[in-house]
Amino acid sequence: MAGVLGSLFLVLGSLTPAFLPRASQAGGDLTGVPWAGSLLVLLGCALVLQGWFGLRPGRAVATRSGRPPRYGAVLLLWSAPLICGPPILSGDAYAYAAQGWLLNQGLDPYQVGPGALPGPWSDQVDPMWLQTPTPYGPLSLTLQYVTVLLAGSDNVYFAAWGMRFWALLGTGLLAFSVPRIAGKVGADQRWATWLGVLNPLVLLHFVGGSHNDALMMGLVAFGVWLAVHRHLFWAAIAVGLAAGVKQPAVLAVVAITVLSLRPEAEPAGRARAWPTARQIGHCVIALVVVVATFVLSSIGYGFGWISAMSVPGGAMTLAPFTQLGAGLQLLLNQFGFYDAGDDVFALTRTAGLVIAGLVIVWLALRVASRKPITYLVGGFAAVVAGFPALHAWYLLWPGSLIGLLPRRDPSPTDRFREPLLWWVWIMLTVFWIAYAVGDFAIRSQTWPLAVVAVVVAVVQALAEIRRCRSERLLTTAV
Numbered sequence: 001m002a003g004v005l006g007s008l009f010l011v012l013g014s015l016t017p018a019f020l021p022r023a024s025q026a027g028g029d030l031t032g033v034p035w036a037g038s039l040l041v042l043l044g045c046a047l048v049l050q051g052w053f054g055l056r057p058g059r060a061v062a063t064r065s066g067r068p069p070r071y072g073a074v075l076l077l078w079s080a081p082l083i084c085g086p087p088i089l090s091g092d093a094y095a096y097a098a099q100g101w102l103l104n105q106g107l108d109p110y111q112v113g114p115g116a117l118p119g120p121w122s123d124q125v126d127p128m129w130l131q132t133p134t135p136y137g138p139l140s141l142t143l144q145y146v147t148v149l150l151a152g153s154d155n156v157y158f159a160a161w162g163m164r165f166w167a168l169l170g171t172g173l174l175a176f177s178v179p180r181i182a183g184k185v186g187a188d189q190r191w192a193t194w195l196g197v198l199n200p201l202v203l204l205h206f207v208g209g210s211h212n213d214a215l216m217m218g219l220v221a222f223g224v225w226l227a228v229h230r231h232l233f234w235a236a237i238a239v240g241l242a243a244g245v246k247q248p249a250v251l252a253v254v255a256i257t258v259l260s261l262r263p264e265a266e267p268a269g270r271a272r273a274w275p276t277a278r279q280i281g282h283c284v285i286a287l288v289v290v291v292a293t294f295v296l297s298s299i300g301y302g303f304g305w306i307s308a309m310s311v312p313g314g315a316m317t318l319a320p321f322t323q324l325g326a327g328l329q330l331l332l333n334q335f336g337f338y339d340a341g342d343d344v345f346a347l348t349r350t351a352g353l354v355i356a357g358l359v360i361v362w363l364a365l366r367v368a369s370r371k372p373i374t375y376l377v378g379g380f381a382a383v384v385a386g387f388p389a390l391h392a393w394y395l396l397w398p399g400s401l402i403g404l405l406p407r408r409d410p411s412p413t414d415r416f417r418e419p420l421l422w423w424v425w426i427m428l429t430v431f432w433i434a435y436a437v438g439d440f441a442i443r444s445q446t447w448p449l450a451v452v453a454v455v456v457a458v459v460q461a462l463a464e465i466r467r468c469r470s471e472r473l474l475t476t477a478v
Contacts, residue, residue, distance in 0.1 A: 002054060003078040003203075006047030010208065011085035013040030016444060038437075038446040041088075045437050046456050048078070048200045049430065053464045055198065057190040071193040072175045079207045083168070087160055088208040089436050090391075094124035096212065097151075097159035099134050100144030104153070109134040109141060110304020120156050128315060135308040137294070138301040139244030140212050164210040170218030171197075171206045174400055177221035182404055184228040185373060186265025192403030195422060201429055202400065204436060205393035213393045216246040217400050224376070224401075227256035228263040235260060236286040240293025247305070248397060251379040253290055254364050257283040258372035266371045266406040275369045313349065313388030318435075321352030322388050349388045356386025373404045392432040399425055423465075430461045 016037030055069060087093035098114035101121040114122040115130035122130060134141070143166050151159035175197045182192035196202075206214035223238030235256040242249035258279055275283075316322065325348030332341035359382040368375035380398035384390065402425050434457035438450035 001051075002047045003051030003074065004081065006044040006049075006051060007078050007081040007203070009040045009044030009047065010088060010204075011081045013037045013042075013044055014085045014088045035444075035446050035449075038441045038444045038449045041440055042437050042449055042453050042456070045200070045204070045433050045453070046460065048203060049433055049457070049460055051078070052194075052198060052200050053460070055194065056464075057188070057194055071190070071198045072179075075171075075175060075198050075203070078203055079168075079171075082203065082208045083164065085208075086157070087164070087210045089204055089440060090209045090211065090393075091124065091126050092212075093160040093163040093210040094156070095126065095129055095134075096140075096144045096163045096210075097148060097156060098122055098125050099136075099141065100146075100148030100159065101153075103141060103145040104148050108301075108304065110302065110308060124156055124160070129311075132311045132314065133304065133308040135305055135311045136212060137244040137246055137305060138298040139241060140246070141301055142297070143212075143215075143245075160210075163212075164207070166212065167206050167210040167214040170213075170215030171202060173218030173222045174202070174206075174214070177218070177225040178400070178404065181221065181225050181228055184263055185259075185404060186406060187373075187404045191422075195403035195425060196396075196400040199396070199399065199429055200433055201392055201396055204433070206396065209393065211393045212245050213396060216242045216249050217396060218242075219245065220249050220252045221401065223252055223256050224259060224373075227259040230260050230263065232256065232260035232282065232286055233289060236289035237293050239286075240290040241297070243290060243294050244297035247309075248380065248383050250290060251360065251383070252376060253287050254283055254368045255372040255376040257286045258368055258375075260286075266373060273369045274365065279369055310388075315389055317390045319352070319388055319390035320385055321349050322390070325349050352386040352388065354386075356382040359386075371406065373401065374406070377401050377405060392436060395428060395432065399428070423468075426464075427461060430457050433457060 014037075055071070055074065082088070095114065098117075098121045099109040102109045102112065102114065102117060105117060107116055110133050113129065113131040113133060114125045116122075144163070147162040147165070148159045151162050175193075178197050179189040179193045181187075182189040202214075205211055206217075219238050219242035223235040223242065226232075226235035226238060236253070239249055239252045239256060242252070261279060261282060313322070316326070325345040328348060329341035329345040332338075332344060360379045363375045363378050363382070367378065377398045380401070384394045384397055387394070402421070405421070434454045437453035437457075441447055441449040441453065
């Protein structure tokens with residue numbers, strides 16, 4: 001009940017100028033009361049988080065039938081109110097619509113930004129992205145074009161709202177695939193689903209925000225599910241489609257190859273094996289299928305996304321290497337070394353990409369052949385940590401699959417490791433929920449509520465940690 005009520009509050013809170021299209025009259029009285037909107041968003045996020053904690057495996061109250069609740073059904077129930085509301089916590093859906101409008105008018109989003117066509121479509125786009133080309137894959141552009149075509153040329157809001165269909169499709173694939181993969185690879189189905197599918201970030205950013213990352217990760221998870229059933233060809237097509245939505249999905253090629261050859265549970269202990277000749281051969285075949293699928297989806301669009309890959313890094317976000325570079329730049333600027341500060345900032349961000357690449361190569365060579373799920377989660381985590389831009393929905397690349405990692409038997413060396421990893425993910429979830437509410441409150445000029453959001457999130461997290469300590473979940477493998 002808490003999650004449903006939280007979603008309802010989020011929908012009511014979304015009827016503010018921060019979420020609605022410019023010049024919209026749909027907000028009624030709330031558009032003139034930013035405090036009301038911010039307070040409702042704060043309450044909604046707090047209730048969703050509390051509802052999520054209340055359904056944690058081992059704590060969840062059984063249904064009337066005596067069985068534990070079905071997480072997929074719970075996610076659908078929580079999502080229902082948000083489906084009816086506008087995109088929340090991000091304006092990306094309006095940018096998708098504007099890119100679809102560019103295609104509708106015969107322009108290339110890989111060459112021009114939404115600002116090339118001034119009017120109601122570009123008016124809804126964040127000014128930062130008005131003149132920038134899109135970095136998304138060609139399949140994303142096709143879906144944006146189709147959505148705008150169906151919405152019509154005079155309904156910007158409906159086109160942006162329609163982007164949610166593709167996000168829901170991806171979320172549905174994720175909800176279908178993750179528990180079934182868990183059953184095949186020896187992971188706990190309920191923990192895997194609770195951590196990666198019912199997660200509040202999925203509700204807020206995949207369902208509520210309508211980000212195309214939802215479809216990318218849904219197709220990746222579906223490809224992994226096909227792979228564990230030894231359908232490498234179809235798994236490669238799914239991953240190729242996922243890469244057509246967003247390019248990081250190509251990391252899954254190695255994972256689906258190994259899983260299709262050995263779908264059983266990952267072995268305990270450290271992975272020290274090199275890829276076998278058979279694995280390499282099948283990987284090459286899978287890569288060819290992925291590339292062919294991607295190229296077919298690129299017909300009519302080309303590969304302009306390559307030159308636009310740096311676009312997301314144009315925003316100042318909480319990306320680790322971006323923040324490190326900004327700190328060093330600020331320090332050098334204090335001493336008058338402005339040119340050196342600019343160089344250090346650029347070099348630091350480049351170093352993040354290089355380190356991420358090296359980590360992925362090491363995982364592919366030394367981990368993937370025995371622990372493909374570990375490689376996939378670690379590879380996505382490396383990309384997220386090393387990329388110059390970081391948004392909450394990026395964390396769902398590794399986070400939606402983190403519950404699929406192999407379980408370990410309690411031992412003096414391993415008994416703390418797995419629950420600690422899970423709790424790192426849970427605390428990251430709490431942090432990014434508080435950050436989302438705080439950012440919204442600041443943009444709505446209700447900054448005191450940003451402080452309240454942080455306090456509420458910390459209190460909720462501490463209470464949950466206390467409960468888990470009493471259940472010994474932080475000291476024993478679940």
